[in-house]
Amino acid sequence: MEKRKEISISFFFLKFLTALIFFNGFFQSVLSKEVNFYQANKRLGNDDKSKNSIYKFFHSIYKNKPIEAGFEYQYWIPEDIGKVNLESAGLIVLNLKALNLLTFRTTLNSLRDNPTSHDKIIKQESSDKESYVSIMASIPIIPTRKFFDWNFDIEAYGQAEKFTSTLNPKEQIFYHDFNGVTYTLNSGEKRTFETNFIEFGIGVSKEETDNIFNKIYKMFIGIYYQEYQKPYTPQIRDYELYPNHIFFTKFQSYGARILVKYENDPYQKGFFGRFEGKLGRGKMKFTSSIEMNQLLNENESIWFMSGEFIGGYKKFISNKLYVKIFIGADIRIFVVGYKDSSGITIDSENATNRDTIYKGGIFLGYVL
Numbered sequence: 001m002e003k004r005k006e007i008s009i010s011f012f013f014l015k016f017l018t019a020l021i022f023f024n025g026f027f028q029s030v031l032s033k034e035v036n037f038y039q040a041n042k043r044l045g046n047d048d049k050s051k052n053s054i055y056k057f058f059h060s061i062y063k064n065k066p067i068e069a070g071f072e073y074q075y076w077i078p079e080d081i082g083k084v085n086l087e088s089a090g091l092i093v094l095n096l097k098a099l100n101l102l103t104f105r106t107t108l109n110s111l112r113d114n115p116t117s118h119d120k121i122i123k124q125e126s127s128d129k130e131s132y133v134s135i136m137a138s139i140p141i142i143p144t145r146k147f148f149d150w151n152f153d154i155e156a157y158g159q160a161e162k163f164t165s166t167l168n169p170k171e172q173i174f175y176h177d178f179n180g181v182t183y184t185l186n187s188g189e190k191r192t193f194e195t196n197f198i199e200f201g202i203g204v205s206k207e208e209t210d211n212i213f214n215k216i217y218k219m220f221i222g223i224y225y226q227e228y229q230k231p232y233t234p235q236i237r238d239y240e241l242y243p244n245h246i247f248f249t250k251f252q253s254y255g256a257r258i259l260v261k262y263e264n265d266p267y268q269k270g271f272f273g274r275f276e277g278k279l280g281r282g283k284m285k286f287t288s289s290i291e292m293n294q295l296l297n298e299n300e301s302i303w304f305m306s307g308e309f310i311g312g313y314k315k316f317i318s319n320k321l322y323v324k325i326f327i328g329a330d331i332r333i334f335v336v337g338y339k340d341s342s343g344i345t346i347d348s349e350n351a352t353n354r355d356t357i358y359k360g361g362i363f364l365g366y367v368l
Contacts, residue, residue, distance in 0.1 A: 306331060323362065
């Protein structure tokens, strides 16, 4: 375990160092153009013009850009399991957004009961990824629109939100961990689990300003990968295949992601909103050697679809200081897709798992 942890930490610092080298090289190349411009104008005696060019370059990065800090509360409702009560604890997420370029997120667990020595938290296999995914919430890794006058940016994103849930059997059940070890749990024998909703991806984003209504519209199109692990019993259309068996199932998906949002001009109050949709292939692994696809027919496969809706309001309390509040919901569904001569049919009525996360929050912002 210690060796695995050391490898994970080393991998994180390697990624961080690679990112630093990339950003350093990129900005050095940009600044070198400014320096050459500065030297050329200095030789021509245009000192004021050369100084202004460097000032305008840095000033354009932060002018009229907001800095926001705040928190959001999330509540996760997992798929219902007939033989047990699966109760989740709420989650508090702290946010810091800087200049519309970087967003840092970190989660605070809100366990209702602290686990004792005989009721320790059962962690998912990929929990070590949370440490480095959560710091890259939104990074325009190549801001082409700013530096090359293209009409889009190449943007990477990532998030890791850690929930806890308590499994409370109503009657005797058999719990299978991811390694295939089986435990018998009687009524009232609780177990506490950790679930990390880990997601990251890359794509292109485009931003447009509506000067009539003072709105800023943004669209992102790209690819994503996500995974999480939670207690689950195999089911299709609410029919449980193994009612007395609970697996610490790993859910994975990858595919296309689209995001559309609109917000106010930096100095404008009003409503804002956001929609995010995903569609991709899914995988549900009950143990390291058993997965959902093995229980399906040849013409059936697992797919994933999700939709997130957020709406809020922005109110200024001084010339540059403002408050933002929002509410929203994120619905994630794994379904069984059917293939026939006309193609693949994906219908939410054929759901095998559904997770809903409700959220709301408040931010305090300042326009530079």
